[in-house]
Amino acid sequence: MSAESMSSGYTPNARRTGIDTPNVGGSLLSVRDLSVTFGVRGQRKVRAVDAVSFEIRPGEHLGLVGESGSGKSVTALAIMGLLPRRAVTTDGEVVYNNENILRWSPQKASALRGRDIAMVFQDPMTSLNPVVPVGTQVGEIFQRHFRVNKAESRNRSGDLLAKVGIPDPKRRLKDYPHQLSGGMRQRMLIAMALACEPRLLIADEPTTALDVTIQAQILELLKELVADTGAALLMITHDLGVVAGLCDRVNVMYSGRIVESATRGALFAEPRHPYTGGLLESIPRLDSPRGAPLRPIPGSPTQVLPWAQGCAFAPRCRNVLDVCRESTPTLDDHGDRELRCHNPLSADEPAKAGSP
């Protein structure tokens, strides 16, 4: 942590109640066989997340990529313990500090939230309480986790807003959300997430709802702040460009399961799963020849085969074989990556995207 960015002089490590030790094995957060099922008795149940496992090491930037409905957001909410309690069943483990936080009581879990693990959500327009001044919404985090008085929390809030690049921060504390632009609101939300300098920051599509011109600014801000505090980052997005600029490792999800997991370099240089390949191919390129047609992934996400019957991507896959509709592919270790595919793209496939 750079001393310059610590304006108020508080020492992060001293405050934490023993949650400084990574898990056995060195990971900061370990997701093991996480499954989330939605459904009320009588109605059809939907398995949004299906036996997902991955690890995040301290300070690592992990990307979780997939279309809407792939289960990436639900995974994040499950880690945070923010899924509704009724009509939702969560199985598996999320291990933090060698304990399965999924089984923690709500009180215990709330001490963790916002302080050790924090989240930035997608839509800044609806994610702030419209009738409470933003200063209070930031200050309440300090008051909750650090027991400071009002004056102290106001100071810290002001400093925090300055850190995220909000001009005239002391004055802004009294503003209401509707008086701020979308970009400002998202900065506010990022500030709130980073208030306690969490060990892990989860960002769920933080720039999707913003203007294109603001998106780059916000991503830069995130990158900077995360680097400053040494936090790990779980970046959830459908946007490969974001991943390419920000993440060390990438997990690609499809229909609730991870289908490819690799380092950034390996994934972009040589996508092996047909879905990943399709994603990269569908991006229009500046250097493609004139008049060359776009190459989207055929079909729609609703055309799925249940994983139990085979490969979920089979109805849309260009590399599909008969075995894909008969047997479920497992997530196998291929050396430089993990892959769930019966017939992956080989190294000399034409029409590959080059490395970014």
Add this chain to the structure above:
Amino acid sequence: MTTTLPASGNPQGFVAGPDEEKGLSLWKGAWHRLRRNPSAIAGALIVLAFVVIALAAPLLTQYEPGSAEWSGEVTPTTVPGPDGDHLLGLDRFGSDLYTQLLFGARQSLVYGVVSTAIGLTAGTLLGILAGGFGGWVDTVVMRLVDIMLSVPSLLLAVSIAAVLGQNAYAIMIAIGAAQVPIFARLLRGSMLSQSRSDYVLAANALGIRRPRIVFGHVLPNALGPTIVQATLNLATAIIEVAALSFLGLGESDPAIAEWGRMLVAAQDRFDAAPQLALLPGACIAITALGFTLFGEALREALDPRTRR
């Protein structure tokens, strides 16, 4: 640098709702939802029972309403209860209580339906005029609506009925008039909000003439909320009819079968015969409940937001 995945088919990404899958229209979809909604079914059954009883009243009893034939059996302290001849006993004036309740349903139905019909017709017309023509027509109509809404609706109905004298029309016209502003606002609002909607702009651009747009497109869209409102207003109307009778307005013949009036008469015999008050009161409440349940279920069924 930012690139996005192609929007493949369903942008929201999850499975299409049952309506989209089958391509159902608003009404068919609503019907399906209503069928599965227990409170809608309960409400509909109550309404149906009420209407059937009201219409078939003469067939369901052997006696004439308000006949007061057995007044001899009623004493200042007792009122005969149920026995062989009289299913529920007698009322205070010596008429058969069961018959009075049946015909009371008829009164409520007629008064309720007529007054709501008056309110609906007049209100809808005013609303269409205001929304359709705009300008000074709109201002005049809306001022009128404001004036009518400046007084609580029951009191408005009371003042109108008080002046109309002691006849059956007094109550119907009064309650109908009190409902006019509600419908007028509803239709005007619907017309105004739709006139800004894309499909109206498109129709205009295609050269379709105004009346055609209004009658062919705008009004059918306002039909759903209007029916919902009419159903809910019927519930209120039934209660208000009883209230006005309770206050002594409308027809003055005390023996006439009307639930509200029966409540007035029942007050001083409560000790001896609580059923004289409990039964008509319960009838009013249950009937209003039926219309309210159905109306609210209908509103929910037609709400496009719940169609997923």
Add this chain to the structure above:
Amino acid sequence: MLRFVLRRLALIVPVLVGLSILLFAWVRALPGDPARSLLGQRATPEGIARINEAYGFDEPIITQYFLYVKALLTGDFGASINTGQPVLESFVEKFPATLELGFSALLLAVVVGLPMGYLAATHQGRFLDTFVVSGSLLGVVTPVFFLAILLKLVFADWLGWLPTSLRQDARMDATHITNFYLLDGLLTREWDAAFDALLHLILPAIALGTIPLAIIVRITRASVSEVLNEDYVRTAESKGLSRQTVSRRHVLRNALLPVTTTIGLQAGLLFSGAVLTETVFAFNGIGQYLFEAIGGRDYPVLQGYILFIALIYALINLTVDVGYGVIDPRVRVS
């Protein structure tokens, strides 16, 4: 803000003027002899003559109208046909009773209704919720006068737990300053008089307040459940805030907004309900007086009281709207 209030006040005036014109014209617009139609079946030549004299129906319309306007402007709202008491005076005298009753009913509705609605929303699908939803549904459809009669007959006449009618025991020699009996008792430290007034308030307040209670429960429940699904509540939870903080600052502060807007409408229900309730309990307020005026075709009273009620109703709605502007910052800026 001030401009907003002034503009709204200015709007009230034409509405009231329009109302008074309507009230004036209504009686005279009917075909036939207005006196005869007012009296209906009870029309006698003496009765007609009396009415004609009282209302001035014999005069030409224009004259009538000018006389009417002149009277209004001088604060003369006429006198009761039946009691002779000036309309304005009787209103001022009896209004505190209705205000006391209405306020108690509303207080009951809010104090009981808000928590019930909130609990129902947070325990959706469970027994409490079903119970509350059914109960409030029943509360909405039960006519005020039916409930009033039931309460009176069961708790007052039958069981004798509470007084049957009036505002105070006639034998109690209580001093009345403000005409708010409960308040008077407290002010003069006549505790037994205050307590007695309170006892007399209970049943009518319950009868009158039940429908507003049911409405508040339903709206609160709907509003709270909607707010619970909002993104900002999820943000608040993601910050690790305590359940209490989330409920208080994030859920309730937003959920209660729609409830406050209906308070204005409740005032209307309370007025109409008061007429029915006061009649059943012989509670000497404007409601009961209005009831008697209806029966006696006492048109000056009807006309005057309707105007007064419209004015008060409009002022209440204005206060609610201004109050809403205070609590919702999004509205304030405009």
